[in-house]
Amino acid sequence: MGGLVYFSSASGNTARFVARLNLEAARIPISPSDEMPEPATPYVLICPTYADGEGRGAVPKQVIHFLNDATRRKLLRGVIAGGNRNFGTTFALAGKVISDKCNVPLLYRFELAGTETDIARVLAGLDKFWGTECLTMA
């Protein structure tokens, strides 16, 4: 199974989601002065959305900084996005932006800290996804 990298702001919604997955995951720090994780193997990124009404600013700045590095970006295989359906058309927009920009699939979207159903789907989905990934590598 591949790795997980995630970002969560001080509100901690995404961090709570990741904790419930109970999988090893590296956190992109909130503070720009802290060290970025340097994944050595392919990974899936889990990222919350901070878009305004027009969809601007969807991807948190620290995630942009993280992906700005070509070595890290090369290992990105897919994205899972957090958000809130109350934001209408911009729900979980960060996932779509990263998916388009990095040419990786948008694997899943969840609200706030996710539900039991979300956790089960993501665990099953990741399992299947990394299985597929291995086959294509072989």
Place this chain on the structure above:
Amino acid sequence: MKDQVLRTPLRAINWNRLDDEKDLEVWNRLTVNFWLPEKVPLSNDVQSWATLRPEERELTIRVFTGLTLLDTVQNTIGAPSMMPDAQTPHEEAVLSNISFMEAVHARSYSSIFSTLCMTKEVDEAFRWSEENPHLQAKARLILDEYKAGSDPLKRKIASVFLESFLFYSGFYLPMYWSSRAKLTNTADLIRLIIRDEAVHGYYIGYKFQRAAEKLSAEKQQELKDFAFALIFDLYDIEQKYTAELYDGIGLTEDVKAFLHYNANKALQNLGYEALFPPAACEVNPAIMAALSPDSENHDFFSGSGSSYVIGKAVATEDEDWDF
């Protein structure tokens, strides 16, 4: 001499010195999202309004007066009551924005009324809102926590429940009409309100969590017990309010699933786990689609097919890595 010793200086707010980055982030989000009801062409709904049956029109006006009452409470009492509890001057400024936007929300329902309805129908609905025991009871339960001298954190819990839970028995109806291609401009306006309420619930819930994490495990448990007890009490009233409003058009069970789903989200805003199990939260997909249009499930893990679509390849240089 006495003056010099006792008076602490009055402090001007400095937005370039932040104690909590979240204050500026939320301030920016709220101010960029600012809107007024005049922005929405409500008059385009006049014809659609005429297609509703009289009892459907009465229901809609009643639902909107109920929402107006909650917005009024939050505008004049809820948000101002949290200002003295603010940990930073910036938090107070954000609360003043929240308070004002609640006034805009309350004002918007009157714009809908003046565009679509007759004065007599509206006056009757306002009277109904004053006399409806369930509506009055839920507003009073929240007001009890807003009273001076009550626990600042319990006040935040009550506020998050108002913003993230109590509105939804009302928000359901314009989403339902919209899913049937009725009152679509009104629904656009309500979606702006729903968006604002999400930021309010998120922010106040965030401030709650920051303050609660500094407390003893015992006190934290007491707050959690209080929160779950309050949402049970509110839910009990909401069930009755919902049945009274929606039994007539046979939508009560559908609305309840929406209530469960939103109660869980309100608890998540406070950092708590869900109360209602997934099976109780299966909201009608048409309502979900009305809530977030154009964002149907196209993602890989939810898809029924085995393939997935990835974005068109964009050749990017590091220099243009600008989201």
